[in-house]
Amino acid sequence: MLRTLFLSAAVALTLATPSFGHAKLLSSSPASGAQVAEVPKTITLTFNEEAKLAALTLLHAGKETSVAVDKSAPSAKSAVVPVTGLTPGTYEVHWTAIATDDGHVAKGSFIFTIKNASLATS
Template structure:
């Protein structure tokens, strides 16, 4: 019976460590909730681990919920924990950044935050 308990404990330990291995947003530029005097040249999101470029995206929506940026986000080749989206010509207003990324474990995570340009 003891080997069975050890096996169950090992499986539980592995499952809990794998669940904690997902990509987590550490910071963003602009920061969540920020009010900017000038529009940003890009949105940059920094995660706790390297991202899989094929499964990582960022969109910027205006106050009406329409896409405000035509370009595509790219994972930084030199710093693969950072995904960047160029944001040329954002006008004054409120914006929502929506992101979806996958880390090396393949699990997809999503999130969003807002910022305002004066």
Template sequence: YLTIALLTGVTTLYLAAAAMAHSPLSKSMPADGETVSSTPAELQLQFRGEAKLVKLSLSQDGTDIPLGDSHLMQIATQHVVALPALSAGSFEVRWRALSADGHVIKGNFDFTVGE
């Protein structure tokens, strides 16, 4: 039983360390599901560790809103992107990054302007 308990403990620690190593998104501004009264000046993505942002898109009702690409391919824990003026409505942010250990991580979140 001791061997099984040790193997279970080691496996649990390994999986937890692997999950943390992938630098998931820990915070965004605007936050997921947040409603803001007017266009935020910028979009912020905060990762738990360094990550290279390789793709970032913003869309409203399926229509892409250009963000440029100067923010891409930089390695940082926080990525900040200036936003153009946005009309009222719901927006979806999709991102893809490479974590420090080389794994692809991706996600999305939504926010609303002025409703």
């Protein structure tokens, strides 16, 4: 009986899809799925509650780049991160934040595309 209980719990844990606490990304700039003509100078993340952004990485053309984040910034509902050197193409943004009311770590990702300049102006 105990073995069955352990197995059931293991299966329940394996099948669960974690949502990682309850700090959620409400919006971003560039927005998720957006196709922008201008190269963004910052990435802005807006959460449903006060949080601190701990890490931000960009995945572009199979290359992962860590973006410097101000870890000493006070907790807020929005975090603005300067980005430089972006070129046209699709970017996958992976973020990690920690909610300040309950201490839970939240993770997520979204995609945006920088259109080719010649295509953007056409």
